[in-house]
Amino acid sequence: MSAEFTRAMLLRERGRHTEAVATVLSHLAHQPEDAHAFIELALNRMELPGQLALALADAKTATGLMPGDAFPLALQARILVQLEKPKPALALAESALALDPESGYAWNTKCLALIGESNWKSAEACARNALSLDADDATASNLLAHVLRLQNRLDESEAEANRRLARDPENAFSFANAGWAALQRGDIAVAEGHFKESLRIDPQMEYARDGLKESYRARSAFYRMFLKWAFFMQRFSQSNRMAIIIGMIFGFKILRVLAASIHPLLVIPIALAYYLFLFGSWLSGGIANFLMLRDPVARLALDPAEKVEGGVIGVLFFGGIMALVVGFAVEIHPIAVIGGVMVLATLPASMIFTNPSQKGRIVFSLIGVTVLVLGIIMALDVAAHPGREIVADRSSTYFTYLILLVASSSWLGMLDSLRKQDPRLK
């Protein structure tokens, strides 16, 4: 092993990945067929933003240079998991296991690929396999706790996290797992404590930071309701989730018809529950962020974008409701129109500030601005025709466009390309 290669490994151990890549490349200039150097290169590039594709190419080269070895194959699979391609990742992890069924790294990688496919049962089996090979495998133990929680087996998940913490009380991931289990159980204060402990050990851990934010948000009853729904849904596979949503939409419609047949006023709570269900998941984050802004400690956990989102959604939603109520109460209808439009604009606005897709940010910003502009024009039209019904003549056209725009933003919001960052850029 050359001094440069050793130096590169030391640099990686110290988290200096850019310098490590330069050093490995220099080593490769002298030994261009060193498979281990390509593995080292891939391991470093995996940690650098936007270099996953390069890391994958390096892992492929390493596989070509040592085709009988399981590790480069498992490494390729691990990178594919990060690229959100669980299917090919699973195939490669299985090939790696065919070469070396005792590779803990390959079992853990297969577990990750199965988590990516929402196949919790098989993922659990993989983590248990890795643990049977090495009972002290921290990654396998943490994955097992994670996958148990995803199946709502909270006691078992907490027991696994505690078992890990008894072996290694400074394991940030285990604390975060315990925090998520507590949050899922509804023990907000306990969850907060675990997440803080996890972040004390590793302040950069995204998994724990997200958990802490969620536990702060869960202080509001509205958001707790949304969290319960999210935790309930995560137990199911992607297709089952879609079936549940479609079933609920039909269920609501049947309920509404039934309620109307009993008493027309019964429709109101059903309709409210329906719209809460329909739009709650879009708005809950922004509203919870707005509520967090009022807490001097909790707001420090928010990113700048989340703070802006909280401010904008809070003003649009609560300001809109106030204007709507006041407008109708004092019978100044243009104010009520503005209020209603502000509430409607929260939907596209909830997909602007924290949306990792740049394309999505542009699309939803355009929709949001158009909704507000149309709303102002409609309010002016209503003001110019006092005594007329609010939704009549030109206002009726504006109203139709408004509803279409808001509805379209909820449809567009389901497109991954407008809501997710390209994993290659991660």
Next chain:
Amino acid sequence: MNLDALRHALAASPDNVPLLLMVAKLEEDQFAMAEARLLLDRVLALEPGNREALLAIARLLDFSGETSQAIVRLEDLCSRDPGYAAAWLLRARLTHEEGAPARARQYYDKAVEIDRSQADDALLAEILKAGGTKRGVMTSGGEVHDDADDAAFEGLDASAALDLGIDFQLKSDLKFSDVGGMEQVKEDIRMKIIHPLKNPQLFAAYGKKAGGGVLLYGPPGCGKTLMAQATAGEIEATFLSVGLHQILDMYIGESEQKLHKIFELARKSKPAVLFFDETDALAADRRDMRQSAGRTLINQFLSELDGAQAQNDDLLILGATNAPWQLDGAFLRPGRFDRIIFVPPPDLAARAEIAKIHGKGKPLTDFDPADIAKRTEGFSGADIKAVFDQATEAALSEAMKKGTMVPVTGKMLVKATKDVKPSTRKWFESAKNHALYANQSGFYDDILTHLGIKK
């Protein structure tokens, strides 16, 4: 680079020294020696002592076979400007060509002592092959001693430092007055470092020793190393600097012994400042260490800091890091790096000073350093350099298109300040997490204050 376009630019701006030097180098690369010489003579007519022109003329003379004359000119240049590493290196090369490897080795060592980036392994190998095996030893006065009797002469420390591969300066020439702005940091250093070292009796009366360890931390490219050098200059101490690569090599070679030798050398040179750049690489958290060799080296570092085997009085150990969170907690205990100084991105005055430095030697119009400073809030020194590089590239590409000299305008600089994003932002994102969640001992309070989270 298009030589014709540059010749046109030169015709439009015949007194532009940087441009003259650039064209002369390109002419030299094309073996147009006479043209190059003419241009260099013009530089000397404008700036009689221009060292780059003098060096280039020596090089041209050597190319023309007049090596002896070149050596004479280089002798003159080295005595006039003893800190010019490139001149020492060329002198080493020509002296070696003239068949005097021992002297060539002395000149080579001098060049590398001044500027490690001048190291040329191929030349050194040739000199060694020719018999230049004895290491030359330099003092800060620039004199060259023969290495006949290692044990006796005064420059032994420099020789030992070279053997250990660390940078060594008998006295750091840099002072606080040479570093623009950063008054808060300077004041911190005065209170925590300079006063204790200058008034040891006062501290002894309170049962405290001068010296010890101080850690400078902050975003990369913000002047931690410069501050360390200036601190050594202020206390008029020998300055020994250990960089990342020397540290990494310790993990590979006979590490503990080498580290001990470095400390011993510093103790022998007291009062001295022993500076560890990228301290996190040497003082890494032992929990992250997979190799036991790394753990032993870290234990050795701790023991050296404690002065377990020798006294560390009058020895100041300065560490600089941009990842203080990667340090093993043991290093922050009393007696080790127990004083911590946050070096934030350069303030307004410092940024104006940095802008002036980068503006030097460039054809600038409407240049207002204060305005650039105002527009570069949160920029590191390296970011400000990037602003100038980007503006210069814009001027050059315009010059290429027009075929005439285009100066770097204030407008180009302003545009570049908008294009270059401050690199410190990412560092502060990480630092904020550490300051919020892992600040039980108040280690990162300065970051919270800087971010306006804590008053």
